[in-house]
Amino acid sequence: MILQTEEDSMRLSPLPADEWDDAVRHAVAGMLPEERRNPDDAGNLLATLVRHPDLTRAFLRFSFYLLSASTLPPRIREQVILRVAHRRGCTYEWTHHVKLGKKAGLSDADIAAIQSGDPADDFDRAVVGAVDELDEKSNLSDATWSALSDRLDEKQRMDLVFTIGGYTALAMALNTFGVEVEQER
Template sequence: MTELPLPPIQDDAWPQSAEEMKGGFATQLNVYRTMAHNPALLTAWAPLRQHVVIDNALGQELSEVAILRTGHRLGSPYEWGQHVHRARACGMSDSRINKVRGPLEGMRKDDATVARAVDELFYEKRLSPHTQQALVDLVGKEGMFDVIATVGFYSTLGYILNSCETPLDDDIAAALEEKPFDP
């Protein structure tokens, strides 16, 4: 295996300018360890991450639908694997997770609404008035903005992950090996 040009930074090489982030979320996942090659970006990322990942208006399952569909559209194996694991942890079945990457007609209505929004953002670069209203009806005005922010946030992460070929975290890889994704 060839060495990656920007592998996840380990604790012994952690940048001094991001020292306050060591031991927190930034050192828990390879994506943030990779992002630590730019400590200023990682530090600026933290407040947005808090909102998009933890304090969003979507709820855990619809947030995972948005992330999984985004990861699928980006062709990001890291995002897909990481969020299969997270989606399972919040109670989503492999069948439901698998449907998130398929046609809208095969999904639950709420999942299809979120997936349609992701697709529109990728392909049309905006939400149609119909999709905006459907999202507002589903998750409120704040939730509609959180879908847009989630797609943007995870697209940026996906670009970093794909460009740096960031490996899936060992614990997630082991969990997926123990219980392979079986739609």
């Protein structure tokens, strides 16, 4: 379970509907279907990020690649993102990616093992360990790189490193801005 702290207060609120101008719509164009290009349907993350449209557009392009076009298998991608979210205490990222992780084939036991840092499978341990190593040392050991190469090719290992870094940056932003998880409708 990820615990919120006093410092998790909202610092940047989602941009109100009456402030969604052409620059904001341009920032999310191509990343969101037209029916979601509004503050009610975009979600709190995007509705907050669009306070800086140029940054949002650039960041979304990179994030879209990591989430939708990366060479990483979805199950591994979600393991990585969940471990980042857990280590960073990012409730928003965790909440959204538990759902995506289950769609990608992670079981409740897999998710619990990601939190504890002790998956049963050797390769899953290497994936979770890669997140931990990069977080602690900004580098992977030769042993971890080798273990990852048992199932991941060069491009996939590159995508793994960038997924860890990208979602770490996102967790930092989410936590700092105080983006709240959406209420169920």
